[in-house]
Amino acid sequence: MIVFATKPRWLGRFAREERGVALLEFAFVLPFLVLLFLGGFQLMDAISAYRKVGNTVRTLADLTTQNTTMTATQADEILNASQQVMAPYSPSSASLRISQIQVDAAGRATISWSRALNGTAYANGTVVTMPTGLATASTYYIFSEINYTYTPRLASTLIGTIPLTQTIYMSPRNSEFVAYN
Known part of the structure; x- marks a missing residue:
């Protein structure tokens, strides 16, 4: 049986050494920090895209409600202009639609005209359900x-x-309705 009377010198020096502790701790924390940074960046980018979506839908409605009459060409121009609000996000992934809803005396809401970009417009006369209290x-x-x-x-x-x-729903600003020719 071999018994060491004293411990090796290098083992004692190694136990007392403190110079590499910060580097070792940083190496353990670095993957978490990188993940946190990239996740935060991605979350902020998604929130920014959602805000752009909101701005685009409001712009689309706002530009439309300022008219008293509308042609297919004017509607397409408004759709294309509103789509530009999406920058720097790709507008090709956006489906836009503007429609006019007519609520009759009985409270029944139907589409009187509709136009779409990268999607399908509603057929005239389509019955729609409006939010409670709005119709x-x-x-x-x-x-x-x-x-x-x-x-x-x-x-x-x-x-x-x-x-x-x-x-979004908006009332026409300059007339009772926007006539579509």
């Missing part, structure tokens, strides 16, 4: 919608795409 008899509303497929810039294969949808 006032014998009125008209401009209804704008956007459906946007957000693709994360980082880790898109891990996260996948996120559908962002917003709608």
